[in-house]
Amino acid sequence: MADRKRKRPVKADSDSEEASSSKGALAFKKRLKPDEQILNSITELRAAQKEKPQSLSLSDLNLGIACREVVDLESTSVRLAIEHTILSIAASILAGNGFSYQVPSRNNSNQLYVPELDRIVLKDKSSSRQFVNLSTVRKATITTRILQLVHQLSIKQIHVTKRDLFYTDVKLFQDQSQSDSILDDVSCMLGCTRSSLNVVASEKGVVVGRLIFSDNGDRIDCTRMGVGGKAIPPNIDRVSDMESDAHFILLVEKDAAFMRLAEDRFYNRFPCVIVTAKGQPDVATRLFLKKMKVELKLPVLALVDSDPYGLKILSVYMCGSKNMSYDSSNLTTPDIKWLGIRPTDLDKYKIPEQCRLPMTEQDVKTGKDLLEEEFVKKNPGWVEELGIMVKSRQKAEIQALSSFGFQYLSEVYLPLKIQQKDWL
Amino acid sequence: MADRKRKRPVKADSDSEEASSSKGALAFKKRLKPDEQILNSITELRAAQKEKPQSLSLSDLNLGIACREVVDLESTSVRLAIEHTILSIAASILAGNGFSYQVPSRNNSNQLYVPELDRIVLKDKSSSRQFVNLSTVRKATITTRILQLVHQLSIKQIHVTKRDLFYTDVKLFQDQSQSDSILDDVSCMLGCTRSSLNVVASEKGVVVGRLIFSDNGDRIDCTRMGVGGKAIPPNIDRVSDMESDAHFILLVEKDAAFMRLAEDRFYNRFPCVIVTAKGQPDVATRLFLKKMKVELKLPVLALVDSDPYGLKILSVYMCGSKNMSYDSSNLTTPDIKWLGIRPTDLDKYKIPEQCRLPMTEQDVKTGKDLLEEEFVKKNPGWVEELGIMVKSRQKAEIQALSSFGFQYLSEVYLPLKIQQKDWL
Structure with missing residues (x-):
């Protein structure tokens, strides 16, 4: 094996110090400050949530x-x-x-x-x-x-x-x-x-982390839900009495990333609530997120794939879908911060070329359409990121971070993003 | 409204005594014995599980x-x-x-x-x-x-x-x-x-009812999981120490039926564990079911749609899929009883014609193929039922029972099926 390695260095090797991309990963890890300092980065954002007046209503x-x-x-x-x-x-x-x-x-x-x-x-x-x-x-x-x-x-x-x-x-x-x-x-x-x-609607979302709530009268402690997490109840009106000492809500697009964070108990290192709808958000998960946001007054950071589809998912959480627009005030969670994976992260975090995927024509079209949407246009940072994505014609999944080691997401990438307040 | 009803009786009305099919539903309800007598019906099946020698292995x-x-x-x-x-x-x-x-x-x-x-x-x-x-x-x-x-x-x-x-x-x-x-x-x-x-694999199954187990060290009481239930953990090796006072495991094909039973707390009236993979069974749910079956020594009763696809799903739980045959002993739960919805139930329970669906050519072909499968052939009762399905070219979903009222499934159909030991 050693011989083979010398001849053909395996770039994506996570644990051998010699591999080149691993050195890069280590460099990022070295930038991490102690956890409490990292958490401080989010204090301001959190305070803003608490001070914010009740969200505007139509009236x-x-x-x-x-x-x-x-x-x-x-x-x-x-x-x-x-x-x-x-x-x-x-x-x-x-x-x-x-x-x-x-x-x-x-x-x-x-x-x-x-x-x-x-x-x-x-x-x-x-x-x-x-x-x-x-x-x-x-x-x-x-x-x-x-x-x-x-x-x-x-x-x-x-x-x-x-x-x-x-x-x-x-x-x-x-x-x-x-x-x-x-x-x-x-x-x-x-x-x-x-x-x-x-x-x-039938539910498919799961939640884990620093949240206690009642589901149909049963008291649920989401720090004690193992790796599987708690299935989000289909009927939001039976959900009540939310309590939490979290500093933020981490909204995750995919269940693989959710599992990684749940197994590593990321929420104990950085107190947070982790939620995923396993892809396209269903009504139950959207209602649950909205309820958490309103009751706990916490900032929401989103971790989605760096592709137009990831942004589409964010848009459903934030602005709702057109065919349920009459119910948008209950279903939408407007100020979600786009934490990652962002198009600029690909170079910044040196994601190896072979872990990036070429965008299809359809992807590019979807990306261009998104650039015309109000919810993108009002945020110059998003316009810039999306512009880079469309121009580079490259996309990447959250799992691309596995090329630096399976726990790179929970141990380096997310802590560093938070430490650097690197959300938009 | 009353006028309209006289002219065109709404067959599927659940709550008005005048509706004809509702009378039928009531007739079935009247046949129900007290709950403890219903539970007695399952005692024999349950005892058989406990006495059964450890299942055979290849060696x-x-x-x-x-x-x-x-x-x-x-x-x-x-x-x-x-x-x-x-x-x-x-x-x-x-x-x-x-x-x-x-x-x-x-x-x-x-x-x-x-x-x-x-x-x-x-x-x-x-x-x-x-x-x-x-x-x-x-x-x-x-x-x-x-x-x-x-x-x-x-x-x-x-x-x-x-x-x-x-x-x-x-x-x-x-x-x-x-x-x-x-x-x-x-x-x-x-x-x-x-x-x-x-x-x-990513998990999509949920479990609720009379089961306590450990997920990654957290003790989970599935009677206190509200309507949403507990998401089945992706990593079965972190699941341990199962305890249960259930009389049987109820395996449900769809999440709508699962939700109905969870909200009605069916498991408190008839002590059981209710589990669903929300459609096609995933590996995590199959491993979890197998583990429950082996550790708790409980009979498994299945509630699936009355169509070839429902039986296909049973076959995956029971015999596994061909491309993972090397792992079949851990993934398969052989003796699952087919409780319902069975083709003969359609007439027996007077499911209205308009709630039955015509089978497509593909359905009929799948049905005929299933008749050639070993796991069907070895059970004459199944052959007969499947024969009736293919001949009548009719299928029905579990939800067709809603035509007798939303809670007919949990309050009449399932109790009566169990009371009559009507499984195959």
């Missing part, structure tokens, strides 16, 4: 046009809202004005990006959904059925998935996209979030 | 041909096995016999289904991987590098993913399929499982 702004957002409601309020809706309709029928719902429009032309809030909201356009009209009778019927089902859920106080809802009346709904779409209408009509209706 | 059989299986090894044993391998090679070189590995063949012709074990094992064919041979030098080099990396992992006692492993030497491995494949070779060569090498 704080004087937009000049009416806008609509949904809020979290208790089961009782949801029940009352439904009963109120149905009673108004009964009154309307009795008064000879017929049976119709007033349904807010959720399409593109009724959406508005509000820079002050940094998210998309719905404008106030709505349409009448009449029962005595051939073009709307079906939708009016389905709306009524969904209202009835959601009413049951609010009385029983149980949670179901969209799929369950669909199966309660396949004959009427015909296919799930129809019950899903009208469920969103009902959510807008009642002015409450879909979670308030007790209809939840 | 108990007198097969007449040499076969190969891998076992779980401690980090120290893995380290010693690697050192032993390298020292033999050094000795071979010094003796003038050159540098080569003896690598077990993992291809189809070297696989054998052993009915007594009900799983696939490897026969003893192996090939020489020489360094001084143009056709094998590359593989010999990669094998050496993987041995070196795995050796580091065993010393540091940390766990990484296959992706991490790949990134430690992208230049050599070129693409991940190469390092993955040779990692499997190394596993076979050393005679230990891939988890013993500390290379783990």
Whole structure:
């Protein structure tokens, strides 16, 4: 083996001091200060979170046009809202004005990006959904059925998935996209979030670290969840009483990085909460992150792949997706800091060429599209990084750091990034 | 609403007594005995588990041909096995016999289904991987590098993913399929499982219910994991000290059903452990199920969709997948009982026609292929059920039970199935 090495030095060797890139890795490790000094780097950012006034809401702004957002409601309020809706309709029928719902429009032309809030909201356009009209009778019927089902859920106080809802009346709904779409209408009509209706998405996120919370009455200590972590509950309304002595929240794109940090108990060296949705963020993880951010008032640092897809994921956490824009205030966590892996890190941390990947044409196009997005444009640092990515046509995964040793991420890269306040 | 209902009765209505299928649902509910009598139904099955001799291993059989299986090894044993391998090679070189590995063949012709074990094992064919041979030098080099990396992992006692492993030497491995494949070779060569090498898969399974275990030293009580449940750890060797007062393990195909049972705390009414891999089973969940089965000696009842895919999933839990056949003894849980949803349940439980789905041509083909598989053929009950499925060309998801009310699954269907010992 030694002979082979002399002939062909293995660049990415992590443990042999002779390998060239390993020397670079060691150089970075030597720059690390004691842990408490590293943690000090985050104090300012953390203080800013605590001092920050409660985030703006639509009503704080004087937009000049009416806008609509949904809020979290208790089961009782949801029940009352439904009963109120149905009673108004009964009154309307009795008064000879017929049976119709007033349904807010959720399409593109009724959406508005509000820079002050940094998210998309719905404008106030709505349409009448009449029962005595051939073009709307079906939708009016389905709306009524969904209202009835959601009413049951609010009385029983149980949670179901969209799929369950669909199966309660396949004959009427015909296919799930129809019950899903009208469920969103009902959510807008009642002015409450879909979670308030007790209809939840399946969860895939996990959390670990310095966080204690209640899940359906059970007290969960996330420092005692081993390597697997705690699965994020699908129903956010059963999550309560969050407590934490963390200095920041570390949002991780991938489960491999999550596992590394959980096994190394990174959160004990640098008190933090580590959360991942294992790729594309699901609603449950987004709600959970938002709740942590609001209740614990902690800064959020993000660790994603250095590719357009990593940024897309950040954008979903930060600005939401367009088809749920009516619920953006509950789902979005605006000020997430982009910690890494950033395009400039590739050279700065001397990621070996062979661990970088060429961007496809589609990647480049996605990157260019992102440069036009508001959430990127308002942050000059991001524009610059993304520009470098598109120009170099190189991307890299978080795992590329493994070329310096498996624990380089937790022992060198992240501590150094934090020490240097190297977030954007 | 009342008017509409008279004209067009909504079959799948769960809460109104007038709806016809609801009457059927009520009839089933009336058949339920008190919970302790229902639990008695499972006593026999449970006793059989406790009395059953330790499951057969390859060495108990007198097969007449040499076969190969891998076992779980401690980090120290893995380290010693690697050192032993390298020292033999050094000795071979010094003796003038050159540098080569003896690598077990993992291809189809070297696989054998052993009915007594009900799983696939490897026969003893192996090939020489020489360094001084143009056709094998590359593989010999990669094998050496993987041995070196795995050796580091065993010393540091940390766990990484296959992706991490790949990134430690992208230049050599070129693409991940190469390092993955040779990692499997190394596993076979050393005679230990891939988890013993500390290379783990990402986990997506969750567990909830009457189980207490240690994850990396943290004591986890799965009755206190809310609705989200505990994420199953990626590294099974850090899982230990399982304790349980459960009467059975309920293996669930989908997370929606898992959530329903977790929220209803089904495990408190009928003491059990509920586990799901959220679809296609991953290695971590299979290892976890196997470990529970062996340590707790509990029967496993499975709740899957009534379609060929549901049975495919059962087959992976029970017999393993062909490309990991060398590790089948650790990954497979042979005697899983098929509780539901079974093709005969569709009529028996009067699942409304509109909640059943027509099978596609591909579904029918998969069903027919399954009828040829050993694990189906050895169970006449399964053959019959699958025959009915293929003939009727109808399938149904677990959620189809929602047509009788959201909690029908946990309150009627499962209790009744257990009471009637209706498993195969």
